[in-house]
Amino acid sequence: MAGRRESASVRYTRDYVRIPSVNPMRRTDLDPAITGERRYAEHLREQLRALGLDAQLVGDPARPSLVAEARVADAGETILVASHLDTVPVDGMQSDPFDPRVADGRIYGRGACDTKSGMAALVAALERVLAHKRLRRNLILVGEADEELGSTGVRDVLAHLGTQHPDWVIATEPTELRCVTRHKGIVHAELRASGVACHSSDPSRGKSAITALARALLALDELAAELGTRVDPNLGAATLSVGRIGGGSATNIVPDDAWLLLDRRCLPGEDDVSVRAELEGALAKHDLTDVRVEWCTLEKASLATPADDPSVLALQAALAEAGLETAPAGVAFGRLRPGLDRAGAHPRRVGRDRPGRDRQRNLRAPAQHPLSYVRLRLTARSASLRLRARLGTALASPSRCSAAASRRLGVTKVSHSFTQSHRGSPAGAGAG
Ligand SMILES: [Zn+2]
Numbered sequence: 001m002a003g004r005r006e007s008a009s010v011r012y013t014r015d016y017v018r019i020p021s022v023n024p025m026r027r028t029d030l031d032p033a034i035t036g037e038r039r040y041a042e043h044l045r046e047q048l049r050a051l052g053l054d055a056q057l058v059g060d061p062a063r064p065s066l067v068a069e070a071r072v073a074d075a076g077e078t079i080l081v082a083s084h085l086d087t088v089p090v091d092g093m094q095s096d097p098f099d100p101r102v103a104d105g106r107i108y109g110r111g112a113c114d115t116k117s118g119m120a121a122l123v124a125a126l127e128r129v130l131a132h133k134r135l136r137r138n139l140i141l142v143g144e145a146d147e148e149l150g151s152t153g154v155r156d157v158l159a160h161l162g163t164q165h166p167d168w169v170i171a172t173e174p175t176e177l178r179c180v181t182r183h184k185g186i187v188h189a190e191l192r193a194s195g196v197a198c199h200s201s202d203p204s205r206g207k208s209a210i211t212a213l214a215r216a217l218l219a220l221d222e223l224a225a226e227l228g229t230r231v232d233p234n235l236g237a238a239t240l241s242v243g244r245i246g247g248g249s250a251t252n253i254v255p256d257d258a259w260l261l262l263d264r265r266c267l268p269g270e271d272d273v274s275v276r277a278e279l280e281g282a283l284a285k286h287d288l289t290d291v292r293v294e295w296c297t298l299e300k301a302s303l304a305t306p307a308d309d310p311s312v313l314a315l316q317a318a319l320a321e322a323g324l325e326t327a328p329a330g331v332a333f334g335r336l337r338p339g340l341d342r343a344g345a346h347p348r349r350v351g352r353d354r355p356g357r358d359r360q361r362n363l364r365a366p367a368q369h370p371l372s373y374v375r376l377r378l379t380a381r382s383a384s385l386r387l388r389a390r391l392g393t394a395l396a397s398p399s400r401c402s403a404a405a406s407r408r409l410g411v412t413k414v415s416h417s418f419t420q421s422h423r424g425s426p427a428g429a430g431a432g
Contacts, residue, residue, distance in 0.1 A: 059156025084147030118172025182330035185302030268304030
């Protein structure tokens with residue numbers, strides 16, 4: 001840092017990292033002093049109010065989300081920019097997670113990568129645009145709570161926005177500065193088998209729900225194999241995985257109840273309705289009348305912004321100008337995500353304060369929005385500054401954006417996941 005002035009985006013990233021906003025992740029062993037989004041949300045609210053935005057906290061007062069709006073007279077379009085407030089926990093971090101350290105052009109600290117740098121870039125860009133009075137679109141800046149687990153914050157924000165629908169959404173996430181236009185969706189479901197209980201000394205008097213469920217499991221296996229042939233060129237195959245199973249009440253009782261929970265990764269075009277029909281079809285095919293689909297819930301909708309959408313072309317142009325990779329991404333998430341639920345498969349790998357680990361984790365992390373990754377560097381020619389410049393241009397130059405195929409607009413189109421998903425599941429298993 002010696003001799004070099006910190007850019008606003010770096011300064012803000014460090015400010016934000018100092019404010020713990022760990023997602024409690026339904027754990028009971030986390031220190032309340034570091035959990036919850038409230039402190040960070042309040043900090044942002046005051047910062048954005050100082051910039052003249054109408055900023056407020058919405059949703060659960062204990063775990064609020066932030067919505068800040070700037071209106072422009074006669075603006076034809078509304079752009080929504082978003083960056084989630086919560087971070088994953090700090091297990092295993094070797095350095096102080098909340099004392100951001102700068103070294104070798106990187107910032108180390110919890111959330112520096114995912115995704116406080118993203119919020120910092122948004123705020124820094126906005127600050128510059130406002131300072132030059134160049135905001136030409138209505139702007140909604142969102143910081144949503146609980147992205148890492150249940151997405152309650154997005155639901156709160158959507159409820160707050162009501163009928164207000166943005167024309168464009170850009171969300172910051174760690175994507176290695178790639179524009180992500182496609183990702184899989186997630187459906188969770190429970191199958192439940194009923195039987196007739198009796199004492200195990202004479203099983204013929206009862207009917208085992210576990211046996212029925214076991215047959216259903218084989219039917220699911222068959223279905224999963226079929227799904228393996230359903231392949232999206234960018235995202236890979238649709239998948240089905242049974243994650244939990246249970247049933248019965250005692251060893252000496254024929255069980256009258258058994259259940260399983262499954263995770264289905266969906267390709268664009270698939271959703272909870274199609275998945276439920278498919279599951280019921282598989283049960284019917286094998287005449288499994290004692291097994292039913294108890295519930296089937298869309299945890300996250302898939303995203304499929306067409307490759308020739310003007311927003312994608314515009315973002316590609318902006319990336320090219322910045323000397324960055326322009327091909328829309330989706331492949332990495334598609335390959336790495338299935339079955340790698342952050343709450344389950346690799347719970348300990350998330351905390352190490354090392355870029356390689358962070359990158360690993362981020363590649364596994366859900367691409368919930370159309371994304372822009374901001375990796376902060378300290379040099380003036382840094383990617384973050386370039387992206388910030390692009391964001392600034394996007395916010396400032398609607399004429400250059402909307403006319404002539406929106407060449408300069410560094411955003412991508414409204415995300416399906418942001419507008420349609422997050423209905424949530426009663427089981428809320430933490431889609432990730
Ligand atoms: Zn994130």
